[in-house]
Amino acid sequence: MSEVKDITIQSYLEFIASKKLMGSKCKKCNEMYVPPRKLCIKCNSIDMEWIEMSGKGKIAAFSCIGVGTTFMEKKGYSMKKPYCFSVIKLDEGPMVSGQLVGVDETKPETIKIETPVKVKFLETEIKGEDPRIDLGFEPV
Amino acid sequence: MGKLARKVAIIGAGMCKFGRNFPLKRNPDMWVEAWIDAVNKVDNGIEPKDVDACYVGNYSSDLFNHQGHLGPQMADLVGLTPKPASRFEGACASSGIALRQAIIAVASGIHDIIAVSGVECMTQLPTTGVTDTLATASDDLFEYPAGATFPGLYAAIASAHFHKYGTTAEDLMRVGIKNHENGKENPFAQMQQSISEIMASKVKSYEKQGRDVPVWKNEFDFLKSSANPMIASPLRLFDCSLVTDGAACVFIAAGDIAKKYTDTPIWITGTGQGSAALSLHDRDEITSFIATREAAKQAYQMSGLGPKDIQIAEVHDCFTIAEILAQEDLGFYEKGKAVEAIKNGETHRNGSLPINTSGGLKSKGHPVGATGAAMAVEIFKQMRGIAERNRQVKFDVERALTHNLGGSGGTCVVTIYQK
Numbered sequence: 139m140s141e142v143k144d145i146t147i148q149s150y151l152e153f154i155a156s157k158k159l160m161g162s163k164c165k166k167c168n169e170m171y172v173p174p175r176k177l178c179i180k181c182n183s184i185d186m187e188w189i190e191m192s193g194k195g196k197i198a199a200f201s202c203i204g205v206g207t208t209f210m211e212k213k214g215y216s217m218k219k220p221y222c223f224s225v226i227k228l229d230e231g232p233m234v235s236g237q238l239v240g241v242d243e244t245k246p247e248t249i250k251i252e253t254p255v256k257v258k259f260l261e262t263e264i265k266g267e268d269p270r271i272d273l274g275f276e277p278v
Numbered sequence: 279m280g281k282l283a284r285k286v287a288i289i290g291a292g293m294c295k296f297g298r299n300f301p302l303k304r305n306p307d308m309w310v311e312a313w314i315d316a317v318n319k320v321d322n323g324i325e326p327k328d329v330d331a332c333y334v335g336n337y338s339s340d341l342f343n344h345q346g347h348l349g350p351q352m353a354d355l356v357g358l359t360p361k362p363a364s365r366f367e368g369a370c371a372s373s374g375i376a377l378r379q380a381i382i383a384v385a386s387g388i389h390d391i392i393a394v395s396g397v398e399c400m401t402q403l404p405t406t407g408v409t410d411t412l413a414t415a416s417d418d419l420f421e422y423p424a425g426a427t428f429p430g431l432y433a434a435i436a437s438a439h440f441h442k443y444g445t446t447a448e449d450l451m452r453v454g455i456k457n458h459e460n461g462k463e464n465p466f467a468q469m470q471q472s473i474s475e476i477m478a479s480k481v482k483s484y485e486k487q488g489r490d491v492p493v494w495k496n497e498f499d500f501l502k503s504s505a506n507p508m509i510a511s512p513l514r515l516f517d518c519s520l521v522t523d524g525a526a527c528v529f530i531a532a533g534d535i536a537k538k539y540t541d542t543p544i545w546i547t548g549t550g551q552g553s554a555a556l557s558l559h560d561r562d563e564i565t566s567f568i569a570t571r572e573a574a575k576q577a578y579q580m581s582g583l584g585p586k587d588i589q590i591a592e593v594h595d596c597f598t599i600a601e602i603l604a605q606e607d608l609g610f611y612e613k614g615k616a617v618e619a620i621k622n623g624e625t626h627r628n629g630s631l632p633i634n635t636s637g638g639l640k641s642k643g644h645p646v647g648a649t650g651a652a653m654a655v656e657i658f659k660q661m662r663g664i665a666e667r668n669r670q671v672k673f674d675v676e677r678a679l680t681h682n683l684g685g686s687g688g689t690c691v692v693t694i695y696q697k
Binding site: 147173198199200201202203204205206207208209210215217220221222223224225226232233234235236237246251252272273274 | 406409410413417419420421422423424425426427429430431433434435436437438441507508509510511512513557558559560564
Protein backbone atom coordinates (compact mmCIF):
# COMPACT_ATOMS: atom_id res chain seq x y z
CA MET A 139 0.00 0.00 0.00
CA SER A 140 1.27 3.43 -0.88
CA GLU A 141 2.10 5.98 1.77
CA VAL A 142 -0.85 7.98 3.11
CA LYS A 143 -0.49 11.63 2.16
CA ASP A 144 -0.53 14.29 4.82
CA ILE A 145 -3.73 16.35 4.68
CA THR A 146 -2.42 19.51 3.03
CA ILE A 147 -3.46 21.73 0.15
CA GLN A 148 -0.59 20.35 -1.90
CA SER A 149 -1.78 16.76 -1.41
CA TYR A 150 -5.32 17.75 -2.47
CA LEU A 151 -3.96 19.47 -5.60
CA GLU A 152 -1.83 16.41 -6.39
CA PHE A 153 -4.94 14.23 -6.16
CA ILE A 154 -6.75 16.62 -8.53
CA ALA A 155 -3.78 16.40 -10.90
CA SER A 156 -4.21 12.61 -10.86
CA LYS A 157 -7.96 13.10 -11.52
CA LYS A 158 -9.18 12.19 -8.08
CA LEU A 159 -11.53 14.37 -6.04
CA MET A 160 -10.55 13.74 -2.45
CA GLY A 161 -11.88 15.18 0.77
CA SER A 162 -11.26 14.57 4.43
CA LYS A 163 -13.59 12.90 6.89
CA CYS A 164 -13.59 13.33 10.64
CA LYS A 165 -13.33 9.92 12.25
CA LYS A 166 -15.04 11.25 15.36
CA CYS A 167 -18.12 13.06 14.02
CA ASN A 168 -18.10 11.89 10.35
CA GLU A 169 -18.17 15.48 9.00
CA MET A 170 -16.71 15.69 5.47
CA TYR A 171 -14.70 18.49 3.91
CA VAL A 172 -13.76 19.27 0.32
CA PRO A 173 -11.19 20.80 0.00
CA PRO A 174 -9.95 18.75 2.95
CA ARG A 175 -9.39 20.14 6.42
CA LYS A 176 -6.82 18.79 8.84
CA LEU A 177 -8.82 20.13 11.79
CA CYS A 178 -12.53 19.35 12.09
CA ILE A 179 -14.29 22.68 12.66
CA LYS A 180 -17.45 20.91 13.86
CA CYS A 181 -15.92 18.90 16.73
CA ASN A 182 -12.28 20.11 16.95
CA SER A 183 -10.92 16.63 16.29
CA ILE A 184 -7.64 16.17 14.42
CA ASP A 185 -8.40 12.51 13.75
CA MET A 186 -9.08 12.92 10.04
CA GLU A 187 -8.82 10.55 7.08
CA TRP A 188 -8.88 10.89 3.32
CA ILE A 189 -12.06 9.95 1.51
CA GLU A 190 -12.69 9.88 -2.22
CA MET A 191 -15.80 11.70 -3.44
CA SER A 192 -18.14 10.14 -5.99
CA GLY A 193 -17.81 13.31 -8.08
CA LYS A 194 -21.60 13.52 -8.36
CA GLY A 195 -23.57 16.54 -7.24
CA LYS A 196 -25.99 19.30 -8.16
CA ILE A 197 -25.59 22.92 -9.25
CA ALA A 198 -26.01 25.20 -6.21
CA ALA A 199 -25.07 28.50 -7.88
CA PHE A 200 -23.49 29.62 -11.14
CA SER A 201 -22.65 32.53 -13.37
CA CYS A 202 -21.66 32.78 -17.01
CA ILE A 203 -18.77 35.19 -16.93
CA GLY A 204 -17.82 37.45 -19.81
CA VAL A 205 -15.18 39.56 -18.08
CA GLY A 206 -13.04 36.79 -16.69
CA THR A 207 -9.90 36.15 -14.73
CA THR A 208 -6.48 36.34 -16.39
CA PHE A 209 -6.32 32.53 -16.24
CA MET A 210 -9.64 32.11 -18.06
CA GLU A 211 -8.68 34.73 -20.65
CA LYS A 212 -5.54 32.68 -21.33
CA LYS A 213 -7.79 29.66 -21.80
CA GLY A 214 -9.49 31.60 -24.60
CA TYR A 215 -12.62 32.89 -22.90
CA SER A 216 -13.91 36.40 -23.54
CA MET A 217 -17.01 38.59 -23.59
CA LYS A 218 -18.06 36.81 -26.81
CA LYS A 219 -17.16 33.41 -25.40
CA PRO A 220 -18.13 33.34 -21.70
CA TYR A 221 -17.36 30.47 -19.34
CA CYS A 222 -19.49 29.16 -16.49
CA PHE A 223 -18.28 29.41 -12.89
CA SER A 224 -20.26 27.16 -10.57
CA VAL A 225 -20.65 26.09 -6.98
CA ILE A 226 -21.59 22.43 -6.80
CA LYS A 227 -23.17 20.67 -3.86
CA LEU A 228 -21.67 17.19 -3.85
CA ASP A 229 -23.92 14.22 -3.06
CA GLU A 230 -21.73 13.60 0.01
CA GLY A 231 -22.65 17.06 1.39
CA PRO A 232 -19.74 19.48 0.91
CA MET A 233 -19.79 22.21 -1.74
CA VAL A 234 -16.93 22.94 -4.15
CA SER A 235 -16.20 25.51 -6.85
CA GLY A 236 -15.47 24.45 -10.40
CA GLN A 237 -15.88 25.44 -14.02
CA LEU A 238 -19.07 24.01 -15.46
CA VAL A 239 -18.67 22.73 -19.03
CA GLY A 240 -21.05 21.09 -21.47
CA VAL A 241 -23.59 23.89 -21.08
CA ASP A 242 -24.48 26.83 -23.35
CA GLU A 243 -22.66 29.66 -21.62
CA THR A 244 -24.14 32.22 -23.99
CA LYS A 245 -27.65 31.24 -22.78
CA PRO A 246 -27.45 31.25 -18.98
CA GLU A 247 -31.24 31.00 -18.81
CA THR A 248 -30.91 27.40 -20.06
CA ILE A 249 -28.75 26.42 -17.07
CA LYS A 250 -30.80 25.39 -14.05
CA ILE A 251 -29.87 25.20 -10.38
CA GLU A 252 -30.17 21.68 -8.94
CA THR A 253 -29.28 20.09 -12.28
CA PRO A 254 -27.32 16.88 -11.58
CA VAL A 255 -23.67 17.08 -12.60
CA LYS A 256 -20.59 14.90 -12.47
CA VAL A 257 -16.94 15.72 -12.10
CA LYS A 258 -14.87 16.42 -15.19
CA PHE A 259 -11.19 17.10 -14.78
CA LEU A 260 -10.21 19.89 -17.13
CA GLU A 261 -6.84 19.65 -18.80
CA THR A 262 -5.36 22.97 -19.85
CA GLU A 263 -2.28 23.65 -21.89
CA ILE A 264 -1.25 27.28 -22.11
CA LYS A 265 1.76 28.05 -24.27
CA GLY A 266 4.85 28.64 -22.17
CA GLU A 267 3.23 27.26 -19.00
CA ASP A 268 3.14 23.81 -17.42
CA PRO A 269 0.06 21.79 -18.38
CA ARG A 270 -2.48 21.67 -15.55
CA ILE A 271 -5.59 19.84 -14.48
CA ASP A 272 -8.40 21.66 -12.70
CA LEU A 273 -11.61 20.56 -11.08
CA GLY A 274 -14.61 20.96 -13.34
CA PHE A 275 -18.12 19.57 -13.76
CA GLU A 276 -20.55 18.72 -16.55
CA PRO A 277 -24.25 17.87 -16.60
CA VAL A 278 -24.93 14.14 -16.21
CA MET B 279 -21.38 40.47 24.55
CA GLY B 280 -19.47 43.69 24.90
CA LYS B 281 -20.55 47.14 25.90
CA LEU B 282 -18.73 50.40 25.21
CA ALA B 283 -16.87 51.26 28.45
CA ARG B 284 -17.55 54.96 27.85
CA LYS B 285 -19.62 56.95 25.40
CA VAL B 286 -18.22 57.57 21.93
CA ALA B 287 -19.28 60.13 19.32
CA ILE B 288 -18.51 61.44 15.86
CA ILE B 289 -17.67 65.16 16.13
CA GLY B 290 -16.88 65.74 12.47
CA ALA B 291 -16.67 63.83 9.17
CA GLY B 292 -15.77 64.68 5.60
CA MET B 293 -14.54 63.34 2.29
CA CYS B 294 -12.96 64.29 -1.01
CA LYS B 295 -14.85 64.12 -4.27
CA PHE B 296 -14.92 60.49 -5.42
CA GLY B 297 -14.00 59.67 -9.00
CA ARG B 298 -11.22 58.70 -11.34
CA ASN B 299 -8.91 61.14 -9.60
CA PHE B 300 -5.52 59.63 -10.50
CA PRO B 301 -3.06 61.06 -11.58
CA LEU B 302 -4.33 64.53 -10.67
CA LYS B 303 -4.83 63.26 -7.14
CA ARG B 304 -3.19 60.36 -5.34
CA ASN B 305 -3.88 58.94 -1.84
CA PRO B 306 -1.94 61.68 0.01
CA ASP B 307 -3.76 64.46 -1.90
CA MET B 308 -7.19 62.93 -1.41
CA TRP B 309 -6.60 62.22 2.28
CA VAL B 310 -5.58 65.81 3.00
CA GLU B 311 -8.74 67.03 1.22
CA ALA B 312 -10.89 64.67 3.27
CA TRP B 313 -9.16 65.79 6.48
CA ILE B 314 -9.76 69.47 5.69
CA ASP B 315 -13.42 68.76 4.88
CA ALA B 316 -13.82 66.89 8.20
CA VAL B 317 -12.02 69.61 10.20
CA ASN B 318 -14.43 72.16 8.69
CA LYS B 319 -17.36 70.06 9.93
CA VAL B 320 -16.20 70.23 13.59
CA ASP B 321 -18.34 73.07 14.97
CA ASN B 322 -15.81 74.52 17.42
CA GLY B 323 -12.74 73.58 15.39
CA ILE B 324 -10.13 70.88 15.91
CA GLU B 325 -6.35 70.89 15.63
CA PRO B 326 -3.83 68.07 15.17
CA LYS B 327 -2.69 68.48 18.78
CA ASP B 328 -6.19 67.44 19.91
CA VAL B 329 -5.98 64.12 18.05
CA ASP B 330 -4.34 61.13 19.79
CA ALA B 331 -3.99 58.64 16.94
CA CYS B 332 -4.60 58.02 13.24
CA TYR B 333 -6.35 54.80 12.14
CA VAL B 334 -6.14 54.20 8.40
CA GLY B 335 -8.41 51.84 6.49
CA ASN B 336 -6.93 50.77 3.17
CA TYR B 337 -7.27 47.55 1.21
CA SER B 338 -4.38 47.29 -1.16
CA SER B 339 -2.18 50.34 -1.70
CA ASP B 340 0.66 47.78 -1.96
CA LEU B 341 -0.70 46.42 -5.23
CA PHE B 342 -2.60 49.47 -6.49
CA ASN B 343 0.18 52.01 -5.83
CA HIS B 344 3.26 50.04 -4.78
CA GLN B 345 3.08 51.72 -1.38
CA GLY B 346 2.65 50.03 1.96
CA HIS B 347 2.92 51.39 5.51
CA LEU B 348 0.17 53.97 5.08
CA GLY B 349 -0.38 54.68 8.80
CA PRO B 350 2.54 57.05 9.35
CA GLN B 351 2.33 58.39 5.79
CA MET B 352 -1.24 59.62 6.32
CA ALA B 353 -0.54 60.80 9.90
CA ASP B 354 2.40 62.92 8.75
CA LEU B 355 0.42 64.63 6.00
CA VAL B 356 -1.95 66.21 8.52
CA GLY B 357 0.59 66.88 11.28
CA LEU B 358 -0.23 63.93 13.53
CA THR B 359 3.23 62.38 13.87
CA PRO B 360 4.73 61.20 16.23
CA LYS B 361 1.40 59.90 17.52
CA PRO B 362 0.39 56.26 16.92
CA ALA B 363 -0.68 55.55 13.34
CA SER B 364 -1.84 52.15 12.05
CA ARG B 365 -3.41 50.64 8.97
CA PHE B 366 -6.31 48.16 9.02
CA GLU B 367 -7.17 45.75 6.22
CA GLY B 368 -10.34 43.76 5.63
CA ALA B 369 -10.86 44.07 1.87
CA CYS B 370 -13.75 46.48 1.15
CA ALA B 371 -14.50 46.67 4.89
CA SER B 372 -11.05 48.09 5.71
CA SER B 373 -12.14 51.52 6.94
CA GLY B 374 -15.22 50.04 8.60
CA ILE B 375 -12.75 48.07 10.68
CA ALA B 376 -10.57 51.17 11.28
CA LEU B 377 -13.70 53.01 12.46
CA ARG B 378 -14.67 50.14 14.77
CA GLN B 379 -11.15 49.87 16.21
CA ALA B 380 -11.15 53.63 16.85
CA ILE B 381 -14.50 53.31 18.65
CA ILE B 382 -13.10 50.49 20.79
CA ALA B 383 -9.85 52.34 21.56
CA VAL B 384 -11.69 55.53 22.57
CA ALA B 385 -14.23 53.59 24.63
CA SER B 386 -11.38 51.82 26.40
CA GLY B 387 -9.89 55.09 27.59
CA ILE B 388 -6.57 54.60 25.79
CA HIS B 389 -7.30 57.51 23.43
CA ASP B 390 -9.70 60.48 23.59
CA ILE B 391 -9.85 61.48 19.93
CA ILE B 392 -8.89 59.41 16.87
CA ALA B 393 -8.82 60.47 13.23
CA VAL B 394 -10.16 57.61 11.14
CA SER B 395 -8.93 57.66 7.57
CA GLY B 396 -10.19 55.66 4.61
CA VAL B 397 -8.15 55.86 1.41
CA GLU B 398 -7.89 53.99 -1.87
CA CYS B 399 -6.49 54.95 -5.24
CA MET B 400 -7.52 52.24 -7.70
CA THR B 401 -7.27 53.76 -11.17
CA GLN B 402 -3.48 53.87 -11.15
CA LEU B 403 -3.71 50.30 -12.48
CA PRO B 404 -5.30 49.30 -15.80
CA THR B 405 -8.64 47.44 -15.52
CA THR B 406 -7.06 43.97 -15.65
CA GLY B 407 -4.75 44.95 -12.80
CA VAL B 408 -7.70 46.26 -10.78
CA THR B 409 -9.60 43.00 -11.37
CA ASP B 410 -6.62 40.87 -10.32
CA THR B 411 -5.95 43.04 -7.25
CA LEU B 412 -9.59 42.83 -6.14
CA ALA B 413 -9.50 39.08 -6.76
CA THR B 414 -6.91 38.69 -3.99
CA ALA B 415 -9.77 39.34 -1.54
CA SER B 416 -11.42 36.13 -2.70
CA ASP B 417 -10.08 32.60 -2.37
CA ASP B 418 -7.05 32.32 -4.63
CA LEU B 419 -6.56 28.57 -4.24
CA PHE B 420 -9.95 27.11 -5.05
CA GLU B 421 -12.24 29.83 -6.40
CA TYR B 422 -9.80 31.52 -8.76
CA PRO B 423 -8.97 28.41 -10.88
CA ALA B 424 -12.73 27.83 -11.23
CA GLY B 425 -12.95 31.25 -12.87
CA ALA B 426 -14.39 33.26 -9.99
CA THR B 427 -14.25 37.03 -10.33
CA PHE B 428 -15.89 39.42 -7.89
CA PRO B 429 -18.85 40.11 -10.14
CA GLY B 430 -18.93 36.34 -10.81
CA LEU B 431 -19.19 35.46 -7.11
CA TYR B 432 -22.00 37.96 -6.48
CA ALA B 433 -23.62 36.78 -9.71
CA ALA B 434 -23.56 33.20 -8.41
CA ILE B 435 -25.15 34.44 -5.18
CA ALA B 436 -27.79 36.17 -7.31
CA SER B 437 -28.46 32.96 -9.26
CA ALA B 438 -29.16 31.14 -6.00
CA HIS B 439 -31.33 34.04 -4.71
CA PHE B 440 -33.31 34.04 -7.99
CA HIS B 441 -33.85 30.30 -7.67
CA LYS B 442 -34.85 30.35 -4.00
CA TYR B 443 -36.98 33.50 -3.84
CA GLY B 444 -37.99 34.26 -7.42
CA THR B 445 -35.95 37.46 -7.53
CA THR B 446 -35.54 38.82 -11.07
CA ALA B 447 -33.06 40.89 -13.08
CA GLU B 448 -35.59 43.75 -12.97
CA ASP B 449 -35.52 43.66 -9.17
CA LEU B 450 -31.77 44.20 -9.34
CA MET B 451 -32.19 47.03 -11.83
CA ARG B 452 -34.49 48.90 -9.43
CA VAL B 453 -31.64 49.06 -6.90
CA GLY B 454 -29.33 50.65 -9.46
CA ILE B 455 -31.97 53.11 -10.68
CA LYS B 456 -32.66 54.25 -7.11
CA ASN B 457 -29.01 54.63 -6.19
CA HIS B 458 -28.23 56.63 -9.32
CA GLU B 459 -31.13 58.96 -8.49
CA ASN B 460 -29.49 59.56 -5.10
CA GLY B 461 -25.96 59.91 -6.47
CA LYS B 462 -27.24 62.62 -8.80
CA GLU B 463 -27.88 64.70 -5.68
CA ASN B 464 -24.42 64.12 -4.19
CA PRO B 465 -21.70 66.58 -5.29
CA PHE B 466 -19.08 64.16 -3.93
CA ALA B 467 -20.31 61.22 -6.05
CA GLN B 468 -18.43 59.77 -9.00
CA MET B 469 -21.52 59.45 -11.24
CA GLN B 470 -23.92 62.30 -10.62
CA GLN B 471 -26.42 61.15 -13.20
CA SER B 472 -29.69 59.25 -13.05
CA ILE B 473 -30.09 56.28 -15.38
CA SER B 474 -32.42 58.29 -17.63
CA GLU B 475 -29.82 61.07 -17.88
CA ILE B 476 -27.20 58.46 -18.79
CA MET B 477 -29.55 57.18 -21.51
CA ALA B 478 -29.97 60.71 -22.87
CA SER B 479 -26.24 61.34 -22.96
CA LYS B 480 -25.69 58.02 -24.73
CA VAL B 481 -28.21 58.99 -27.39
CA LYS B 482 -26.41 62.29 -27.83
CA SER B 483 -23.01 60.65 -28.25
CA TYR B 484 -24.46 58.09 -30.73
CA GLU B 485 -25.90 60.98 -32.76
CA LYS B 486 -22.56 62.76 -32.71
CA GLN B 487 -20.80 59.64 -33.98
CA GLY B 488 -23.41 59.26 -36.73
CA ARG B 489 -24.43 55.83 -35.37
CA ASP B 490 -27.96 54.45 -35.34
CA VAL B 491 -29.72 56.07 -32.44
CA PRO B 492 -31.26 53.43 -30.17
CA VAL B 493 -34.83 53.74 -29.00
CA TRP B 494 -35.29 52.77 -25.36
CA LYS B 495 -38.83 52.88 -24.01
CA ASN B 496 -37.74 53.29 -20.42
CA GLU B 497 -34.88 52.64 -18.00
CA PHE B 498 -35.54 48.89 -17.88
CA ASP B 499 -35.49 48.71 -21.66
CA PHE B 500 -32.08 50.42 -21.64
CA LEU B 501 -30.75 48.27 -18.81
CA LYS B 502 -31.75 45.08 -20.66
CA SER B 503 -30.13 46.22 -23.92
CA SER B 504 -26.67 45.63 -25.33
CA ALA B 505 -25.77 49.12 -24.08
CA ASN B 506 -25.62 47.45 -20.66
CA PRO B 507 -23.43 44.41 -21.34
CA MET B 508 -23.58 41.20 -19.31
CA ILE B 509 -20.48 41.05 -17.11
CA ALA B 510 -21.36 37.87 -15.24
CA SER B 511 -24.89 36.55 -15.65
CA PRO B 512 -27.27 37.79 -14.29
CA LEU B 513 -25.20 40.89 -13.44
CA ARG B 514 -24.78 43.54 -16.12
CA LEU B 515 -22.48 46.55 -16.11
CA PHE B 516 -25.01 48.73 -14.27
CA ASP B 517 -25.36 46.11 -11.53
CA CYS B 518 -21.71 46.67 -10.60
CA SER B 519 -20.20 49.40 -8.42
CA LEU B 520 -17.52 51.66 -9.81
CA VAL B 521 -13.74 51.66 -9.84
CA THR B 522 -12.94 54.76 -7.84
CA ASP B 523 -10.26 56.84 -6.15
CA GLY B 524 -11.29 58.50 -2.91
CA ALA B 525 -10.69 59.31 0.74
CA ALA B 526 -12.81 60.02 3.81
CA CYS B 527 -12.10 61.21 7.34
CA VAL B 528 -14.09 60.71 10.56
CA PHE B 529 -13.22 62.16 13.99
CA ILE B 530 -14.14 59.81 16.86
CA ALA B 531 -14.19 61.37 20.35
CA ALA B 532 -14.91 60.28 23.90
CA GLY B 533 -18.35 61.34 25.15
CA ASP B 534 -17.24 63.79 27.85
CA ILE B 535 -14.81 65.48 25.44
CA ALA B 536 -17.12 65.55 22.43
CA LYS B 537 -19.23 68.39 23.89
CA LYS B 538 -16.18 70.64 23.80
CA TYR B 539 -16.16 70.36 20.01
CA THR B 540 -19.86 70.40 19.20
CA ASP B 541 -23.27 70.75 20.80
CA THR B 542 -24.62 68.03 18.54
CA PRO B 543 -22.34 64.98 18.58
CA ILE B 544 -23.53 61.92 16.68
CA TRP B 545 -23.36 59.11 19.22
CA ILE B 546 -22.12 55.69 18.25
CA THR B 547 -24.15 53.27 20.31
CA GLY B 548 -23.43 49.98 18.60
CA THR B 549 -20.59 48.30 16.74
CA GLY B 550 -20.37 44.72 15.52
CA GLN B 551 -18.08 42.69 13.31
CA GLY B 552 -18.50 39.26 11.78
CA SER B 553 -16.54 36.86 9.61
CA ALA B 554 -17.13 33.93 7.26
CA ALA B 555 -15.09 31.52 5.14
CA LEU B 556 -13.61 33.31 2.12
CA SER B 557 -15.09 30.81 -0.34
CA LEU B 558 -18.81 30.63 -1.04
CA HIS B 559 -18.50 26.85 -1.22
CA ASP B 560 -17.24 26.71 2.38
CA ARG B 561 -20.38 28.37 3.76
CA ASP B 562 -23.63 26.79 4.85
CA GLU B 563 -25.70 29.31 2.93
CA ILE B 564 -25.20 31.15 -0.35
CA THR B 565 -28.19 33.51 -0.27
CA SER B 566 -27.38 35.08 3.10
CA PHE B 567 -24.18 36.47 4.63
CA ILE B 568 -23.53 35.07 8.09
CA ALA B 569 -20.89 37.79 8.70
CA THR B 570 -23.62 40.43 8.25
CA ARG B 571 -26.05 38.62 10.53
CA GLU B 572 -23.37 38.29 13.22
CA ALA B 573 -22.19 41.92 12.98
CA ALA B 574 -25.78 43.16 13.06
CA LYS B 575 -26.66 41.00 16.06
CA GLN B 576 -23.73 42.44 18.05
CA ALA B 577 -24.46 46.04 17.06
CA TYR B 578 -28.20 45.78 17.79
CA GLN B 579 -27.52 44.15 21.13
CA MET B 580 -25.01 46.83 22.15
CA SER B 581 -27.29 49.71 21.18
CA GLY B 582 -30.45 48.17 22.53
CA LEU B 583 -32.10 48.86 19.17
CA GLY B 584 -33.55 46.50 16.61
CA PRO B 585 -33.95 46.67 12.84
CA LYS B 586 -37.38 48.34 13.18
CA ASP B 587 -35.79 51.28 15.04
CA ILE B 588 -33.42 52.18 12.20
CA GLN B 589 -34.61 55.17 10.14
CA ILE B 590 -31.94 55.32 7.42
CA ALA B 591 -29.04 53.09 6.39
CA GLU B 592 -26.01 53.07 4.15
CA VAL B 593 -25.47 49.47 3.02
CA HIS B 594 -22.73 47.85 0.98
CA ASP B 595 -24.12 47.74 -2.58
CA CYS B 596 -20.92 46.65 -4.32
CA PHE B 597 -23.37 44.84 -6.62
CA THR B 598 -27.14 45.39 -6.78
CA ILE B 599 -27.80 41.91 -5.36
CA ALA B 600 -25.67 42.83 -2.31
CA GLU B 601 -28.08 45.62 -1.34
CA ILE B 602 -30.94 43.12 -1.39
CA LEU B 603 -29.01 40.63 0.77
CA ALA B 604 -28.04 43.42 3.20
CA GLN B 605 -31.68 44.53 3.62
CA GLU B 606 -32.59 40.96 4.50
CA ASP B 607 -29.57 40.02 6.62
CA LEU B 608 -29.81 43.26 8.65
CA GLY B 609 -33.37 42.25 9.52
CA PHE B 610 -35.07 45.16 7.76
CA TYR B 611 -37.07 42.70 5.68
CA GLU B 612 -37.71 38.97 5.79
CA LYS B 613 -35.68 36.79 3.44
CA GLY B 614 -37.04 37.12 -0.07
CA LYS B 615 -39.14 40.18 0.81
CA ALA B 616 -36.64 43.02 0.21
CA VAL B 617 -37.38 43.23 -3.51
CA GLU B 618 -41.02 43.97 -2.77
CA ALA B 619 -39.98 46.86 -0.51
CA ILE B 620 -37.77 48.29 -3.26
CA LYS B 621 -40.62 47.94 -5.76
CA ASN B 622 -42.91 49.83 -3.36
CA GLY B 623 -40.39 52.64 -3.03
CA GLU B 624 -39.81 52.03 0.68
CA THR B 625 -36.03 52.37 0.33
CA HIS B 626 -36.18 55.50 -1.83
CA ARG B 627 -35.10 58.74 -0.20
CA ASN B 628 -38.72 59.70 0.37
CA GLY B 629 -39.70 56.19 1.46
CA SER B 630 -40.14 54.76 4.93
CA LEU B 631 -36.56 53.41 5.14
CA PRO B 632 -34.21 55.36 2.87
CA ILE B 633 -31.21 53.23 1.90
CA ASN B 634 -28.04 54.60 0.33
CA THR B 635 -29.05 58.25 0.09
CA SER B 636 -25.40 58.95 -0.83
CA GLY B 637 -25.86 57.08 -4.10
CA GLY B 638 -24.21 54.02 -2.64
CA LEU B 639 -21.18 52.29 -4.03
CA LYS B 640 -23.07 52.06 -7.31
CA SER B 641 -23.18 55.79 -8.00
CA LYS B 642 -21.12 57.56 -5.33
CA GLY B 643 -18.29 55.15 -6.17
CA HIS B 644 -16.37 52.43 -4.35
CA PRO B 645 -12.75 53.24 -3.49
CA VAL B 646 -12.71 49.97 -1.58
CA GLY B 647 -10.69 50.90 1.51
CA ALA B 648 -12.39 54.30 1.86
CA THR B 649 -15.95 53.03 1.58
CA GLY B 650 -16.64 52.27 5.26
CA ALA B 651 -15.54 55.72 6.42
CA ALA B 652 -17.46 57.39 3.59
CA MET B 653 -20.66 55.64 4.74
CA ALA B 654 -20.19 57.26 8.17
CA VAL B 655 -19.75 60.64 6.42
CA GLU B 656 -23.18 60.30 4.73
CA ILE B 657 -24.87 59.28 7.99
CA PHE B 658 -23.20 62.23 9.77
CA LYS B 659 -24.58 64.60 7.13
CA GLN B 660 -28.08 63.11 7.16
CA MET B 661 -28.26 63.20 10.98
CA ARG B 662 -27.02 66.79 11.04
CA GLY B 663 -29.45 67.76 8.28
CA ILE B 664 -26.66 69.02 6.01
CA ALA B 665 -26.81 66.54 3.10
CA GLU B 666 -26.28 68.52 -0.11
CA ARG B 667 -28.69 69.30 -2.94
CA ASN B 668 -31.96 67.46 -2.82
CA ARG B 669 -31.01 64.29 -0.99
CA GLN B 670 -31.54 65.31 2.63
CA VAL B 671 -34.31 63.09 4.00
CA LYS B 672 -37.43 64.96 5.04
CA PHE B 673 -37.53 63.82 8.67
CA ASP B 674 -35.25 64.24 11.68
CA VAL B 675 -32.90 61.24 11.68
CA GLU B 676 -32.32 60.00 15.21
CA ARG B 677 -31.21 56.43 14.58
CA ALA B 678 -29.11 55.22 11.62
CA LEU B 679 -26.96 52.26 10.57
CA THR B 680 -24.03 51.55 8.28
CA HIS B 681 -23.18 48.14 6.85
CA ASN B 682 -19.70 47.65 5.38
CA LEU B 683 -18.89 44.31 3.75
CA GLY B 684 -15.50 42.88 2.81
CA GLY B 685 -14.89 40.66 -0.23
CA SER B 686 -17.74 38.29 -1.04
CA GLY B 687 -18.96 38.47 2.55
CA GLY B 688 -15.90 37.26 4.47
CA THR B 689 -15.92 40.35 6.70
CA CYS B 690 -18.74 42.63 7.83
CA VAL B 691 -18.83 45.67 10.10
CA VAL B 692 -22.13 47.18 11.29
CA THR B 693 -22.28 50.50 13.14
CA ILE B 694 -25.29 52.16 14.79
CA TYR B 695 -25.57 55.92 15.25
CA GLN B 696 -27.93 57.93 17.48
CA LYS B 697 -28.58 61.58 18.16
